[in-house]
Amino acid sequence: MIHEIDVREPGDRADNSRRETLQAAAEEVSDNVLPGDHRVEVMSLDATTGNAAVVSSHDASPGQGDHVARALRHVQRISPALGLTADQPPEYVADPVEQTTSAGAVAVHLRQQYKGILIYDAAETVRFEPDGSIREVAGSSVTAPPDLPVAPTVTPEQALRSAADHVAQPGDPADAPLDQFGQPMTDPGLDLTAFAPVQRTSGADRADRPTTFDAPPFTHVVTVSLVWFPLGDSLRLAWHTKLAVPGGAAFRIIVDAQDGRLLLVKRLTQAVAGRATVVLRPGAPAAAVDFPLAATTYGAPVPANLPAGFPYDWLTDTTTRGSSVQAVIEPGSTTVSGTSQNGKVTFQTDPATPDGLAVNLFALCSSMHDLLYLLGFREVDGNFQADNLGNGGRPADAVLAHVHPGAVWGTANMGSPPDGSQPTMNMGLVTSTNRHTALDADVVFHEYTHGLTNRLVGGALDDASLDAIQSAGMGEGWSDFFACTAMGKTVVGDWVVNQPGGIRRFRYDESFPDDYGDLGTGRYDEVHNIGELWCATLMSLSRVIGAWTAAQVVVDALKLTAANPSFLAARDGILLAADHYSQARGDDATTRADFVHSVWTVFAQRGMGPQARTGGAANLTGIVTDFAPPPRPTATATLHGAAAPALAIPDNQVAGVISRIELPESGPVESVSVTVDITHTYIGDLEVALTSPDGHSVALHSRAGSSGHDLHHTWTNADLPGLGTLTGGPSGGTWTLAVADRAARDTGRLDSWSLEIAVGEKRTGVEASATPALPIPDNKATGIRSEVTITETGVISALLLDVDITHTYIGDLEVKLVGPDGTRVKVHGRTGAGNDNLITTYTSESGVLASFVGKQVQGTWALTVADRAGQDVGKLNRWRLAATL
Numbered sequence: 001m002i003h004e005i006d007v008r009e010p011g012d013r014a015d016n017s018r019r020e021t022l023q024a025a026a027e028e029v030s031d032n033v034l035p036g037d038h039r040v041e042v043m044s045l046d047a048t049t050g051n052a053a054v055v056s057s058h059d060a061s062p063g064q065g066d067h068v069a070r071a072l073r074h075v076q077r078i079s080p081a082l083g084l085t086a087d088q089p090p091e092y093v094a095d096p097v098e099q100t101t102s103a104g105a106v107a108v109h110l111r112q113q114y115k116g117i118l119i120y121d122a123a124e125t126v127r128f129e130p131d132g133s134i135r136e137v138a139g140s141s142v143t144a145p146p147d148l149p150v151a152p153t154v155t156p157e158q159a160l161r162s163a164a165d166h167v168a169q170p171g172d173p174a175d176a177p178l179d180q181f182g183q184p185m186t187d188p189g190l191d192l193t194a195f196a197p198v199q200r201t202s203g204a205d206r207a208d209r210p211t212t213f214d215a216p217p218f219t220h221v222v223t224v225s226l227v228w229f230p231l232g233d234s235l236r237l238a239w240h241t242k243l244a245v246p247g248g249a250a251f252r253i254i255v256d257a258q259d260g261r262l263l264l265v266k267r268l269t270q271a272v273a274g275r276a277t278v279v280l281r282p283g284a285p286a287a288a289v290d291f292p293l294a295a296t297t298y299g300a301p302v303p304a305n306l307p308a309g310f311p312y313d314w315l316t317d318t319t320t321r322g323s324s325v326q327a328v329i330e331p332g333s334t335t336v337s338g339t340s341q342n343g344k345v346t347f348q349t350d351p352a353t354p355d356g357l358a359v360n361l362f363a364l365c366s367s368m369h370d371l372l373y374l375l376g377f378r379e380v381d382g383n384f385q386a387d388n389l390g391n392g393g394r395p396a397d398a399v400l401a402h403v404h405p406g407a408v409w410g411t412a413n414m415g416s417p418p419d420g421s422q423p424t425m426n427m428g429l430v431t432s433t434n435r436h437t438a439l440d441a442d443v444v445f446h447e448y449t450h451g452l453t454n455r456l457v458g459g460a461l462d463d464a465s466l467d468a469i470q471s472a473g474m475g476e477g478w479s480d481f482f483a484c485t486a487m488g489k490t491v492v493g494d495w496v497v498n499q500p501g502g503i504r505r506f507r508y509d510e511s512f513p514d515d516y517g518d519l520g521t522g523r524y525d526e527v528h529n530i531g532e533l534w535c536a537t538l539m540s541l542s543r544v545i546g547a548w549t550a551a552q553v554v555v556d557a558l559k560l561t562a563a564n565p566s567f568l569a570a571r572d573g574i575l576l577a578a579d580h581y582s583q584a585r586g587d588d589a590t591t592r593a594d595f596v597h598s599v600w601t602v603f604a605q606r607g608m609g610p611q612a613r614t615g616g617a618a619n620l621t622g623i624v625t626d627f628a629p630p631p632r633p634t635a636t637a638t639l640h641g642a643a644a645p646a647l648a649i650p651d652n653q654v655a656g657v658i659s660r661i662e663l664p665e666s667g668p669v670e671s672v673s674v675t676v677d678i679t680h681t682y683i684g685d686l687e688v689a690l691t692s693p694d695g696h697s698v699a700l701h702s703r704a705g706s707s708g709h710d711l712h713h714t715w716t717n718a719d720l721p722g723l724g725t726l727t728g729g730p731s732g733g734t735w736t737l738a739v740a741d742r743a744a745r746d747t748g749r750l751d752s753w754s755l756e757i758a759v760g761e762k763r764t765g766v767e768a769s770a771t772p773a774l775p776i777p778d779n780k781a782t783g784i785r786s787e788v789t790i791t792e793t794g795v796i797s798a799l800l801l802d803v804d805i806t807h808t809y810i811g812d813l814e815v816k817l818v819g820p821d822g823t824r825v826k827v828h829g830r831t832g833a834g835n836d837n838l839i840t841t842y843t844s845e846s847g848v849l850a851s852f853v854g855k856q857v858q859g860t861w862a863l864t865v866a867d868r869a870g871q872d873v874g875k876l877n878r879w880r881l882a883a884t885l
């Protein structure tokens with residue numbers, strides 16, 4: 001156990017004569033300094049400093065405006081009553097954020113300084129009534145002796161070494177103090193043998209000289225700065241630092257700046273391991289698990305850049321008031337306590353009881369904190385933690401999660417104010433099933449994700465970033481998406497409402513019927529329903545690029561998305577994040593372009609292609625769909641081959657010499673670059689030609705250059721258009737270079753040559769057709785269905801559908817193509833009125849079949865034809881599918 005130290009003696013300076021002195025000062029400032037009828041009275045004294053603990057105001061006038069400036073002015077005016085001497089300047093710095101209660105009372109927090117350096121543990125809070133008048137000043141200020149010198153003899157580095165030496169000593173286990181259950185409390189040691197503080201920045205321009213050092217062996221960057229430490233009747237100049245050690249503990253350490261003595265060592269966090277019986281999946285049996293869950297539990301990739309000590313301990317003491325969530329039972333906001341044994345806190349609660357619900361909610365919220373941490377929702381991103389462990393962002397915002405035994409508004413809800421303020425989650429009972437949402441991870445994760453999206457979209461300080469209706473709808477959609485992803489499901493809330501389809505209209509699979517064009521129509525005028533469209537799109541993305549890849553890209557995109565996005569703005573964030581993601585994992589340019597294209601196909605399938613438009617995020621008008629993804633990028637793989645035959649070229653002979661290069665088949669030729677190195681004394685004698693594997697020849701050099709020596713040259717499509725005749729041919733096989741000397745006397749040698757061939761994507765075609773010759777029943781919605789099966793596998797890059805239907809009134813007909821995954825596209829929807837016969841071709845290029853691009857070709861395809869009006873009849877003669885992979 002690392003020893004805590006505090007060299008201050010607990011004194012009692014709050015005697016009667018001191019009280020009389022301060023009260024006399026209060027009367028003096030009331031008579032002569034304070035404006036109007038405003039009077040102050042010393043109500044109580046701080047025993048340690050002997051100064052005023054509370055100074056109340058009477059008859060203060062209701063003020064207007066800047067509370068911070070008024071608080072500073074008031075404390076300066078009454079400084080003699082607070083205990084400051086006449087020659088001690090009242091130096092205070094204000095927290096610029098004033099706190100306001102729901103009733104309109106305001107608190108301003110001030111910290112005391114001396115010569116520009118903070119005094120440890122000296123602070124005042126000025127409280128204002130809702131009418132703006134000053135109510136009281138509470139806290140404690142320190143009396144400073146006149147003119148203390150500000151010259152440390154200990155350097156920041158020496159102070160850091162002293163502090164490090166202390167936390168490196170876990171101490172003798174026999175001396176370890178006992179916790180409240182009588183168990184010894186021990187820390188891991190810290191190996192300092194290789195420790196050499198590396199200074200990053202020096203704060204020599206500031207009075208408190210903040211100096212930073214590289215983190216190792218600590219888990220966070222270390223800052224050392226000057227502070228005054230009140231000791232006896234004086235102030236000691238001291239260095240202040242915080243050290244976070246692997247394992248989760250952190251310490252505040254104050255080192256005397258004159259003699260290097262440790263003045264204060266205080267443990268800031270106490271992380272605790274735990275165990276409880278909880279329900280981590282809705283409807284699963286309760287099971288005992290250890291807190292925290294291992295980072296590998298969630299199925300998400302565990303990134304390499306996690307801070308030491310992650311996952312942090314969920315518990316900070318023996319209760320459900322933990323490091324990232326405070327789970328309490330209503331009414332009364334009571335926490336649940338466990339029992340501590342062998343350094344581990346065990347909750348012996350039954351999930352069916354209110355205590356068990358709180359423990360369950362605690363575990364689910366803590367696990368969601370950890371899962372989202374893996375995906376990049378961390379301290380600097382505005383996540384929810386009581387202590388940010390020096391990792392940036394604003395602390396003191398663990399989720400306040402309330403378990404309500406009965407129903408609550410909305411069954412469950414979550415509100416998240418800006419970073420640094422605690423979000424509130426309320427979880428209630430579903431009365432129809434008597435099942436509690438605190439046992440349903442779907443619902444808890446949905447609610448928790450509201451915190452994620454509110455913090456990330458538009459930044460952690462903007463809590464109005466999802467107000468616009470499209471944005472708010474996506475807020476619901478993101479919440480369902482993360483719940484589905486974490487649970488590996490396509491429905492949410494199915495257990496808690498005891499319905500297999502859950503609480504949404506449709507399952508989030510490929511049968512989800514609607515698209516962006518439906519926004520603002522029918523039921524898509526309400527945020528949860530709007531959210532279904534967004535979640536369905538994200539779930540398609542999951543199936544195309546992988547669930548955790550999609551989750552990562554979506555979290556990344558949330559950080560890139562400006563406040564109050566439309567669907568299309570959020571789509572753009574996802575496309576950008578996908579491009580970054582692909583690049584970061586080392587994809588080559590082709591793979592990266594393909595990856596981004598696959599994301600486009602998902603959005604295009606829901607009508608959010610490149611030409612889609614919206615009137616704005618705040619409304620559901622002006623929406624134009626686009627179902628065609630942008631063209632698929634062509635591949636640019638490059639093949640290389642070289643040969644160094646060193647062949648003498650026979651003089652004046654038409655056959656000449658030939659040299660061959662074999663290349664593997666990699667797809668069609670896009671462009672060719674060929675380089676030859678020929679030594680010769682008269683290149684005007686030479687003819688050089690390249691022949692491709694399928695027998696096309698291109699003349700490279702035809703007796704040009706007259707008496708020039710040596711042919712060292714590279715030909716490309718750009719400077720020799722004849723090479724373009726090879727485009728589209730096979731890259732694989734034998735490439736032949738022929739060199740002939742066609743005139744007598746001068747001779748030479750083919751030393752070497754090389755080929756560089758850019759190869760396009762290898763495309764294969766797949767076809768299937770059927771000749772059902774099926775009569776189409778008149779005026780019957782179910783119609784007929786004809787199927788074909790494709791056994792080849794591959795991803796569709798283009799699709800063509802030929803249809804041959806004879807009919808006497810094609811305006812009666814509805815024709816749909818159904819893919820193997822259930823994707824259903826209407827190719828003909830009762831258009832054409834009284835025209836005869838539907839004999840036509842549909843393609844993915846023209847848009848109507850674009851939904852199938854990017855999907856797997858293998859499986860059973862169906863064409864359905866229905867005649868939806870009486871009288872005219874017809875027959876499905878034949879249909880054919882042709883896919884390019």
Ligand SMILES: [Zn+2]
Binds near residue numbers: 447476
């Ligand atoms: Zn919601």
